[in-house]
Amino acid sequence: MIEVRELRVRYGGRLVADVPELDVGPGECVAIVGESGSGKSTTLLSLLGLTENAEVSGEIRVCGVDVRTASPRALRGLRGARAALVMQSPQAALSPATRLGVLMRRALKLHGRDAGEQAMARAVAAVMLDPEILRRYPHEVSGGQAQRFAIALALALGAEVILADEPTSALDVTVQAEVVALLCRLRAERGLALLLVSHDLALVSTIADRVLVMKDGAVVESGPAATVLAEPAHPYTRELLEALP
Template identity: 80%
Template sequence: MIEVRGLQVRYGGRLVADVPELDVGRGECVAIVGESGSGKSTTLMSLLGLTPDAEISGHVRVCGVDVLTAPPRRLREIRGARVALVMQTPQAALSPATRLGVLMRRALKLHGVGKVPSSPTDGTSPQGAVTHGGKGRLDEIMGEAVEAVMLDREILRRYPHEISGGQAQRFALALAIALGAEVILADEPTSALDVTVQAEVVGVLRRLRAERGLALLLVSHDLALVSTVADRVLVMKDGVVVESGPAAKVLAEPSHPYTRELLEALP
């Protein structure tokens, strides 16, 4: 689902991210860890072409699309619909004056979710035309999505200020599910959440992988979190990948001094 070779991201000639190799398969979780400023989020954003001011080189394919050479129209086809980005503070992206259900419905309509292909033999529409599935169809998609992340359908009637940080994170995941995303890019999805809520979000991520085969690329500085969800780990320092491998091996038997320092910093 994600294939990266020789990715380098520069701003003003300064190298801020250097990732020789990164692969994420269906149903797999790969984590990028490191301290703040190590290039984790820059790497994540570059996978969707969301670093317009940067100089990017290398090979990046996401859901079969060459991100570095694809035209903007092609990138818009996969953003949201096939690849979802869940940010550290999803509430910042939610309009405070709009109910969550209205926000989700707008996103679904924008990406064509809920449209049903019309019959090519009905004599009224050309082959390939689409008709809206109706409000009821969208409501059902939305309801099933929020229930999949352990939220009550009633939350769709609330405003963003009426939900907690953990609920906002799960709502962002629900939106990804409703859109039919195959890949989720999660940037610090549990930071600033208390331990109980973190456990809820982690549980949702693990279940989505198991039940829906989602590919998950997780950016985090929380090694305890990473140890519970990741299959493989990349460790970044000053924009460079210093160690990578199976999570169990990297976290139990680190070979690089920086990885050992990160582990020793855990309380």
């Protein structure tokens, strides 16, 4: 579902992300970890062609679409409908003057999906939300509900790939566990490919099949999550693990 080879992202000549190889298959979760500024989010955004004003080189394929050479129309068909981006603070991306149901209906119509009341109710019910939430404004829901709504929107659009950028960092511990359990269940039930960006190694250990560790824009270690987290080979990975409470 995701195939990356020799990806390099530069801003003003400065290399901010260098990823030699990244693959994510159906039903698989790959996590990119590292401290702030290590290039994790830039890598994620580049997969949908969202690194504005950046110089991007290498091969990027998402759901079979060559992101670097695709037309604007092909990219519109990919973004949201096949590959969905779930941000760290979904409430910040939602219009405060628009009810959640209106927002979902607009997105579904834009991508030619069923925008009926029953279809929307099924989508939110799949992420354990009461359909009544569709009548609320973003400020009337909690952070955890907003995050689950963002995932519900991705499911309603038929996304095959979810790109999640720190999806639990703004949530309390209990709600974090709920969101992680939800993502795990959706992977198993729907075969979603999940690329997770996080600095939370405890979270990564519970959900990821494979891990990439980034520092200063470069991948310094990668491999099966159980191996990387239990027997880290790179000093930086060991420092990250030793920094855990």
